[in-house]
Amino acid sequence: MTSRELLLRARGLSKSYRRGPEEVHALVGVDFELFRGELVGLVGPSGSGKTTLLNLVVGWEEPDEGSLEWDGDPTPAADRPWSELAILPQRVGLVEELSVAENVGLPLRLGGGVPGERAPRLLDQFGLVPLSDRIPSEVSLGEQQRTGLARALIGSPWLLLADEPTGHQDAMWAHGVFRALRAAAERGTTSLIATHNDEVLKYLDRVLAIRDGRVHEQAPVQRQRGAH
Numbered sequence: 001m002t003s004r005e006l007l008l009r010a011r012g013l014s015k016s017y018r019r020g021p022e023e024v025h026a027l028v029g030v031d032f033e034l035f036r037g038e039l040v041g042l043v044g045p046s047g048s049g050k051t052t053l054l055n056l057v058v059g060w061e062e063p064d065e066g067s068l069e070w071d072g073d074p075t076p077a078a079d080r081p082w083s084e085l086a087i088l089p090q091r092v093g094l095v096e097e098l099s100v101a102e103n104v105g106l107p108l109r110l111g112g113g114v115p116g117e118r119a120p121r122l123l124d125q126f127g128l129v130p131l132s133d134r135i136p137s138e139v140s141l142g143e144q145q146r147t148g149l150a151r152a153l154i155g156s157p158w159l160l161l162a163d164e165p166t167g168h169q170d171a172m173w174a175h176g177v178f179r180a181l182r183a184a185a186e187r188g189t190t191s192l193i194a195t196h197n198d199e200v201l202k203y204l205d206r207v208l209a210i211r212d213g214r215v216h217e218q219a220p221v222q223r224q225r226g227a228h
Helices: 050-058 099-110 118-125 140-155 171-186 199-203
Strands: 004-021 020-036 039-043 064-067 086-090 159-163 190-195 206-211 214-218
Touching: 004 050, 020 050, 020 064, 020 190, 020 214, 039 050, 039 171, 039 199, 050 086, 050 159, 086 140, 086 190, 099 118, 099 140, 118 140, 140 159, 140 171, 159 171, 171 190, 171 199
Parallel strands: 039 190, 039 206, 086 159, 159 190
Antiparallel strands: 004 020, 004 064, 206 214
C-alpha cells in the first residue's frame, strides 16, 4: 500500500429487493473505507452481497439508505470517467465486434485519446499479443477475462472494481492477474476485489468479509513471500 490517503468512504449502505412476497436484504448498514494504492478483498460466499455492493459503488444501482463519499468530490460514480473508476464484472462485457486489442484500447479512444504504448504493454503482460486481432468469441473465457482486466487498467483508474477476476484463470494466470494489480497499486490504483476464493487472500492488503449483507474488516493479510 502506497499511502493512507482516503479515496472512498461508505456509510450505512443498505439495499433490499423484492423476491415474490419476500423482501431480501442484500446489504444492511455497510460501512467501509478505501485508501489510495491498496488491494482490498471483498470476501464471502455466493449470495452474500458482494456483487450488489460493487454495483452500488460503480453507480449501476442506488442504495436504499446510506452514502458513498469520494474524497470530498460529489461527482456521482456513474458520471466518472474510466480514468477514475473502472470495473471488471463477472460477465466481462467485451464489445464483440472489436478485436482483443481494440477492446483493450477502447476506454482511451472513448476519452478522446489514443492507446499509445500502454495497450501493447498490457497485451503483453496478460499474454494476449498472439490473440490481439481476434474477436472475443474466438478466445477462451480466461483470455476474455484478462482482456477485460487490461481494458480496465489502461486508463490507470483511481479505483478498479473486480468481480471474481480469477474465476476463469489457472494458477499461473491467477498469480499474473494479482501481480498486475499489485503493480497498478504501486502506481496509485486502488482495487476492490470480490472473491470467494481463499487462495487469493495472500495477495491482499486488507479483507472486508461479507455475510448476509453485513461487512466487517478482518485483520490485515500477511502477504506471502513472492506473492507480489
